[in-house]
Amino acid sequence: MQKTIIQNRITDLRQAMQTHGIDALIVPSADPHLSEYLPEYWQARQWLSGFTGSAGTLVVTATEAGLWADSRYWVQADNELADTGIELQKLQTGNSHVDWLKQWVKQQLSNKDEVVIALDGNVLSVAEQTRLQTAFNGYAVTLKTDVDVLNEIWQDRPALPTAPIYAHDAKFVSQSASDKLRAGREHMGDQNAQHQLLSRLDDVAWLTNLRGNDVDYNPVFLAHVLIDEDKATLFVDTQKISKDVQALLDDAGFNVADYADVKTALDKLSAEDTLLIDPSRVAVGTLAKVSENVTIIEKTNPSTMLKAVKSPDDIEHIREAMRQDGVALCEFFAEFERRLADGERLSELDVDEMLIDARSAQPNYVSPSFPTIAGFNANGALPHYRALPDNFSYLDGDGLLLIDSGGQYQNGTTDITRMVGIGQVSDAQKTDVTRVLQAHIALAEAHFPEGIPAPNLDAICRAPLWRHGLDYGHGTGHGVGYFLNVHEGPQAISHNADRKNREMRAGMLTSNEPGLYREGKWGIRIENLVVNQVVNHKNDVDNEFGDYLCFETVTLCPIDTRLLDIDLLTEAEKAWLNGYHTKVYHELKGRMSDEALAWLEARTQAI
Numbered sequence: 194m195q196k197t198i199i200q201n202r203i204t205d206l207r208q209a210m211q212t213h214g215i216d217a218l219i220v221p222s223a224d225p226h227l228s229e230y231l232p233e234y235w236q237a238r239q240w241l242s243g244f245t246g247s248a249g250t251l252v253v254t255a256t257e258a259g260l261w262a263d264s265r266y267w268v269q270a271d272n273e274l275a276d277t278g279i280e281l282q283k284l285q286t287g288n289s290h291v292d293w294l295k296q297w298v299k300q301q302l303s304n305k306d307e308v309v310i311a312l313d314g315n316v317l318s319v320a321e322q323t324r325l326q327t328a329f330n331g332y333a334v335t336l337k338t339d340v341d342v343l344n345e346i347w348q349d350r351p352a353l354p355t356a357p358i359y360a361h362d363a364k365f366v367s368q369s370a371s372d373k374l375r376a377g378r379e380h381m382g383d384q385n386a387q388h389q390l391l392s393r394l395d396d397v398a399w400l401t402n403l404r405g406n407d408v409d410y411n412p413v414f415l416a417h418v419l420i421d422e423d424k425a426t427l428f429v430d431t432q433k434i435s436k437d438v439q440a441l442l443d444d445a446g447f448n449v450a451d452y453a454d455v456k457t458a459l460d461k462l463s464a465e466d467t468l469l470i471d472p473s474r475v476a477v478g479t480l481a482k483v484s485e486n487v488t489i490i491e492k493t494n495p496s497t498m499l500k501a502v503k504s505p506d507d508i509e510h511i512r513e514a515m516r517q518d519g520v521a522l523c524e525f526f527a528e529f530e531r532r533l534a535d536g537e538r539l540s541e542l543d544v545d546e547m548l549i550d551a552r553s554a555q556p557n558y559v560s561p562s563f564p565t566i567a568g569f570n571a572n573g574a575l576p577h578y579r580a581l582p583d584n585f586s587y588l589d590g591d592g593l594l595l596i597d598s599g600g601q602y603q604n605g606t607t608d609i610t611r612m613v614g615i616g617q618v619s620d621a622q623k624t625d626v627t628r629v630l631q632a633h634i635a636l637a638e639a640h641f642p643e644g645i646p647a648p649n650l651d652a653i654c655r656a657p658l659w660r661h662g663l664d665y666g667h668g669t670g671h672g673v674g675y676f677l678n679v680h681e682g683p684q685a686i687s688h689n690a691d692r693k694n695r696e697m698r699a700g701m702l703t704s705n706e707p708g709l710y711r712e713g714k715w716g717i718r719i720e721n722l723v724v725n726q727v728v729n730h731k732n733d734v735d736n737e738f739g740d741y742l743c744f745e746t747v748t749l750c751p752i753d754t755r756l757l758d759i760d761l762l763t764e765a766e767k768a769w770l771n772g773y774h775t776k777v778y779h780e781l782k783g784r785m786s787d788e789a790l791a792w793l794e795a796r797t798q799a800i
Contacts, residue, residue: 199243199277202346203258206241209342210253215311216301217294218342220251223316225476226394226415229680230408230563233351235316237343244273246577250290251279254297261290264666265576268712285666291328298332307333314338315478319470319491322477338477356406358414358433360441361398361676362557362603367506370402370445373499374425380495381420386469388462390455391418391494393474395678399500401427401447403438404676410563411678412601417455417479424448428455456482463487471497493694497683500674502700507675508724511702512747514605515722517555519749519777520784521600522609525551527792533588533615540587541567541580544596552600562599562606562679569594569615573716576667576708591616593626593715593756599679608679608704609748610720614756625709625717626756631657632707633719634769636669636686636744640728643699643740646692647684654686654707665708673702673722699742701725721748749777751796759800771799 210218220242224235229247238244238251242258246266252259258279262270270281282293294310301308310329314322317338325336344350377400381389391397394413398404405414416429426448434442434449442449450458456479462468464486471494483489503511525547532539544567552558568578569586573595580586588594592615599608612626636654647670654669668687671680683694684701706720723744751774762770774797781793 197276199241199279202241203253203278205346206253206342207255209345210311211255213311213337213340213342214309215337215340215342216308217252217254217297217310219290219294219310219312220253220343221312221316221321222248222250223318223476225315225479226392226417227316227318227474227476228394228408228411228413229678230411232354232407232415234353237313237316237347240347241343242274242279243277244270244279246270252290252294257297259290259293261293268575269578291325295328295332298329298334302333307335309335309337311337311340311342313341313343313478314481315341315476317477319472319475319477319480321473323472339481353415353430354407355430355432356414357435358403358405358429358438359435360438361402361404365510365557365604365676366402367504370400370441370447373400373402373496374420374446376499377420377495378422381422381469384469384490384492386467386490387422388466389420389469389495390459390475390479391420391496392476392479393471393494395674395681396474396494396496396500397427398677399674400496401442401445403441405433410561410601412559412676413678415452417452418447419455419458426450426458428452428458455479459483493683497694498698500677501672501681501683502698503675503702503724504700508700508702510604511675511724514557514600514602514607515747515749516780516784517557517602517604518552518600518607518609519781520789521548521551521555521558522611522750523781523785523789523793524554526613526796527786527789529613530792531788538587538589541569541572541585541594542582544594545580545598548596548598555600555602557603559601559603559676562601562608566597566610567594568716570715571713574710574712574714575716576665576710576718588615591618593618593622593717595716595718597718597720601676603676606674606676606679607748608673608720608722609750610706610718611750612717612719612753612756614753618756620758622715622717623756623758624761625663625711625715626719627758627761628658628661628663629707629709629717629719630752630757630770631762631766633705633721634766636705636707637721637723637746638744638769640741640743641697642738643727643742644696646695647686647697647703648688648690648692648695650686650697651688654705658707658709663709665710667708669707670704670723673704675702697725697742699725699727702747703744705744705746719752721746723747746773749780751777751793753796754798754800757800762800767800774799 249262404412460482545565570592594613597610670686674681708718728741778797
């Protein structure tokens with residue numbers, strides 16, 4: 194049988210590995226900025242394996258190849274890895290790639306004195322390097338990070354992106370770049386650091402109040418920033434900088450240097466210098482020329498918390514973005530239901546196109562905030578499913594359609610999931626939708642101490658599902674940026690997340706998205722975005738137990754009551770849903786077409 198393209202690539206890779214004396218190669222889903230969404234140039238794991246999921250790690254040896262992915266991607270990976278010779282390794286049910294490699298190394302060392310494991314240092318975080326070194330401590334293993342064998346075989350590797358950089362519209366910016374820079378220096382002083390390196394693209398965009406188009410769905414650009422006590426340098430492709438942007442950088446106190454010059458600048462640090470880095474957000478390759486005598490201080494980037502806590506002005510802009518997004522969704526759903534009622538045959542791909550058209554009509558819209566997930570019936574059971582031209586379903590017959598979508602607006606980033614009934618919806622499906630709504634309401638109404646680690650809140654949301662022996666494999670909530678990445682830390686409402694530096698603070702924007710997935714049948718998720726607000730306890734001006742927070746739900750779009758088993762809801766849950774729908778109606782009613790308004794009125798009736 195003729196080898197597939199992927200098999201040929203793996204064969205070429207193994208030959209290059211042999212040339213460099215490499216026994217095993219780790220290929221993560223990463224770039225020099227440790228991004229979630231990657232420019233095509235850094236899509237190495239996808240190019241080598243054919244697996245298109247946004248997360249996963251490939252390991253290749255002379256005789257074996259494995260792809261480690263979590264439960265969101267198991268069905269997808271099974272399909273995409275078929276006939277490639279790459280074996281799917283299911284995270285959560287088996288060993289991690291590091292555990293697997295440790296066992297493999299033991300076998301290899303029975304026949305040889307040393308094992309060489311390679312990983313491109315340009316896509317390896319300092320924290321991950323430390324984890325690997327710790328894992329192989331005591332083994333005769335050399336970790337090689339100074340060679341990119343992939344570049345030798347990827348002959349048509351895409352170029353780095355060249356999209357121009359632009360300013361975040363000043364009317365939506367509540368803090369100047371110079372003020373943010375000043376705040377960053379104050380945190381540097383607290384850590385006794387003379388220099389700080391920022392490599393995460395959302396940190397750089399937030400700090401400079403600039404945006405770009407180098408990465409799909411996230412308005413960021415490839416760059417590093419080196420902050421000194423008396424200057425700051427933006428390392429970026431200078432061809433992307435217009436005169437207007439250059440003037441803004443000058444005013445804010447930033448010098449500009451070429452993107453590749455960051456390593457040279459770090460090489461100039463002296464033995465007496467101290468450099469602050471976030472070890473999970475800086476690549477080993479970026480630090481390749483830093484002198485061993487420079488003191489490295491490893492702490493979470495100050496910008497991580499500074500940008501996670503939105504200002505009151507930011508939150509007001511976000512509320513308006515949610516109104517605009519809510520109007521777009523009402524227009525979409527009204528048209529969608531009309532076209533179905535008229536007998537038109539629609540597909541999952543049509544959903545994506547219609548959503549983009551509806552959002553594009555709204556002020557300040559820029560782009561989707563992630564690839565739309567429109568999954569009908571069994572496809573909805575794949576949490577990160579994406580319909581593609583060569584792999585999609587028509588909305589034929591009866592069942593549930595899951596739509597998870599979002600928009601990037603100059604005044605905010607949105608992310609919402611709603612369920613749609615197609616044809617007849619079964620009682621079992623209604624029961625599942627209702628249970629997920631109960632979980633959503635449980636978290637939406639939670640009160641919790643300020644500063645509590647976000648993962649601690651996960652059980653509040655899951656409890657209504659656990660009560661019936663139900664659960665879901667993904668996290669319950671992720672932080673959301675302000676016209677930045679749709680997935681933004683530090684908060685993560687997930688019992689699988691570590692609790693370090695995950696504290697909940699007033700002003701954070703987070704998703705509330707419990708789900709329930711019946712493999713091969715249907716999937717359910719209900720998602721709104723919520724803002725942490727301070728609780729004003731009545732008759733308790735000075736609470737001896739400290740300050741408490743609650744969630745303000747800011748997403749504005751009806752939850753289809755036709756999909757619910759109303760009898761399963763408590764009176765308190767009915768009151769929450771009725772109150773939410775009253776808010777949605779009054780916030781949106783004067784902003785849309787007659788058709789969309791009629792749809793809104795019908796979908797916000799009290800139960």
